[in-house]
Amino acid sequence: MPLIKFLRSTVGLKIIMGLTGAALFAFTVIHMVGNLQIFLGQEALNNYAQMLHASDEVIWGFRLGLGAVAALHILCAVVLTIRNRAARGKESYAEYAAPGASLASRTMAVSGVIVAAFIIFHLLHFTTQTIDPSFKELTEIHKGAERHDVYAMVIKGFSVTWVSVFYIISVALVSFHLSHGIASCFRSMGLTNPAYREVQEWFGLAFAIIIFVGMAAVPAAVLLGLVKL
Amino acid sequence: MSTTSNSMTFNIRIWRQKNAQTPGKLVEYKLDGISPDMSFLEMLDQLNERLYAKGEEPVAFDHDCREGICGMCSLNVNGIPHGPDSQVTICQTHMRIFKDGQTITIEPWRSTAFPVIKDCVVNRSAFDRIIQAGGFVSVNTGGTPDANALPISKEIADLAMDAAACIGCGACVAACKNSSALLFVSAKASQLNLLPQGKAEKDRRVLKMVETMDAEGFGACTNTNSCEAVCPKGIPVTFIAQLNRDYAWAMLKGAAAEPKATVGGA
Ligand code: HEM
Ligand code: SF4
Ligand code: FES
Numbered sequence A: 001m002p003l004i005k006f007l008r009s010t011v012g013l014k015i016i017m018g019l020t021g022a023a024l025f026a027f028t029v030i031h032m033v034g035n036l037q038i039f040l041g042q043e044a045l046n047n048y049a050q051m052l053h054a055s056d057e058v059i060w061g062f063r064l065g066l067g068a069v070a071a072l073h074i075l076c077a078v079v080l081t082i083r084n085r086a087a088r089g090k091e092s093y094a095e096y097a098a099p100g101a102s103l104a105s106r107t108m109a110v111s112g113v114i115v116a117a118f119i120i121f122h123l124l125h126f127t128t129q130t131i132d133p134s135f136k137e138l139t140e141i142h143k144g145a146e147r148h149d150v151y152a153m154v155i156k157g158f159s160v161t162w163v164s165v166f167y168i169i170s171v172a173l174v175s176f177h178l179s180h181g182i183a184s185c186f187r188s189m190g191l192t193n194p195a196y197r198e199v200q201e202w203f204g205l206a207f208a209i210i211i212f213v214g215m216a217a218v219p220a221a222v223l224l225g226l227v228k229l
Numbered sequence B: 001m002s003t004t005s006n007s008m009t010f011n012i013r014i015w016r017q018k019n020a021q022t023p024g025k026l027v028e029y030k031l032d033g034i035s036p037d038m039s040f041l042e043m044l045d046q047l048n049e050r051l052y053a054k055g056e057e058p059v060a061f062d063h064d065c066r067e068g069i070c071g072m073c074s075l076n077v078n079g080i081p082h083g084p085d086s087q088v089t090i091c092q093t094h095m096r097i098f099k100d101g102q103t104i105t106i107e108p109w110r111s112t113a114f115p116v117i118k119d120c121v122v123n124r125s126a127f128d129r130i131i132q133a134g135g136f137v138s139v140n141t142g143g144t145p146d147a148n149a150l151p152i153s154k155e156i157a158d159l160a161m162d163a164a165a166c167i168g169c170g171a172c173v174a175a176c177k178n179s180s181a182l183l184f185v186s187a188k189a190s191q192l193n194l195l196p197q198g199k200a201e202k203d204r205r206v207l208k209m210v211e212t213m214d215a216e217g218f219g220a221c222t223n224t225n226s227c228e229a230v231c232p233k234g235i236p237v238t239f240i241a242q243l244n245r246d247y248a249w250a251m252l253k254g255a256a257a258e259p260k261a262t263v264g265g266a
Helices: A002-008 A010-040 A042-052 A056-088 A108-127 A133-137 A150-158 A161-188 A197-223 B040-053 B125-134 B154-164 B171-175 B182-193 B202-215 B226-230 B238-252
Strands: A139-142 A145-148 B008-016 B025-034 B103-107 B116-118
Touching: A002 A010, A002 B202, A002 B238, A010 A042, A010 A056, A010 A161, A010 A197, A010 B202, A010 B238, A042 A139, A042 A145, A042 A150, A056 A108, A108 A150, A108 A161, A133 A150, A150 A161, A150 A197, A161 A197, A161 B238, B008 B040, B025 B040, B125 B182, B125 B202, B154 B182, B171 B182, B171 B226, B182 B202, B182 B226, B182 B238, B202 B238
Parallel strands: B008 B103
Antiparallel strands: A139 A145, B008 B025
């Protein structure tokens, strides 16, 4: 069976890492654009949030799909990391210069695990609102109907200094993971050739920076009092 | 070139290991009277002559052509396979690039798939088995075809030649944090896949070579670029992307790694 062979081979697993990594990257960009609507004001952000939650089917379909993608990404990462360690062997070099390799490329597993921990915190914070259940009571009246006030929740959440600092450090790590990951996923998917290689490397670096700036902007703006209730 | 006015001294830390079963260790030797014009391997010959004169066992290391084409030499020098000089094998590296009095650490390639046989010699027959699995074209006997019977564009011919420059030394594996053999495998598959003579067996070749590579215990590619940085022939990592693409296509087509027996035999 070709599929079984594919799932067993390092090349097949890396193609899956590449595909899922690319999907997570695309989601991250969309998520960032969504977040930035906070700068358009309370009305704009809350409309956007209400639109996302308009249909249970759509949002749950999306959540399950994204969850499956993330699970596959992590599963392949674990399997490959174990195989890679075994391939290196018991005897390690007395001196190892890791020639040509960026720090980000050598620490994808570490940055990935920290990013995973951050994602769990983030979901408990703003999605399930378990960390601060008072978020659930933040509502506003819009066109005669009550709706969740996401704008107020974000400002309340990021007014706690350590939370904002933690988010900024975490998105820096996401950006670090992506500074290698974006260019790498093109190669894993087989979409690189000598003509495109350099463009993809610049694209990866540029988007890693854009994501850091765009994601850190929200907690930073709240901390600095640039957006307030 | 006078050794008296221009001689260098080195502190050589080199891996000594009796055989595959015995654990090894780094051993230090002081070595003087080395000419800057000596090659790295000539420097090791000097060390061995002196060890021999003292009745000690010389250091075993692989070498053959000493002109950068056979792929036998395989030393990790100061943490870099083939040493600090870029796009050069260690046999073509000269002592003048080192500083007088410097400590030079010399280790064998490290990888589960390349076990140490003795001192700095490792067993690289895993590479031979990958080649046996698909790094060939099946050519029927008969008259020699005309050289111009198969048109090949200059771009493709050049690209295939770039891939064919691989000498199979294994530095790519030695440099990779995952001991991935993909630079080697992608070069050896692409040099044939790119050309009309190799196209017929392309899918099967890619599937078999990747399968064998995995079975030999090499790791996956994290795209760190370490392989490319140490490759003495400057093989670019874009061949790895090409192999990934060829592998994905072969899988999508449901190609089989083994040719199917046809009715009436083939
Ligand atoms: C949730 C926890 C995560 C873990 C444990 C993780 C782990 C990893 C690891 C280990 C690699 C390198 C694989 C290799 O050895 O080649 C990798 C690659 C990658 N990751 Fe993640 N990651 C995580 C989350 C993310 C997220 C949230 C994104 C996007 C924002 C992302 C995007 C990527 C991309 C684009 C790649 C490159 C894929 C490739 O090399 O083909 N990852 N990840
Ligand atoms: S790809 Fe380069 S480093 Fe790897 S075996 Fe071939 S010549 Fe040596
Ligand atoms: S000894 Fe032949 S390449 Fe170095």
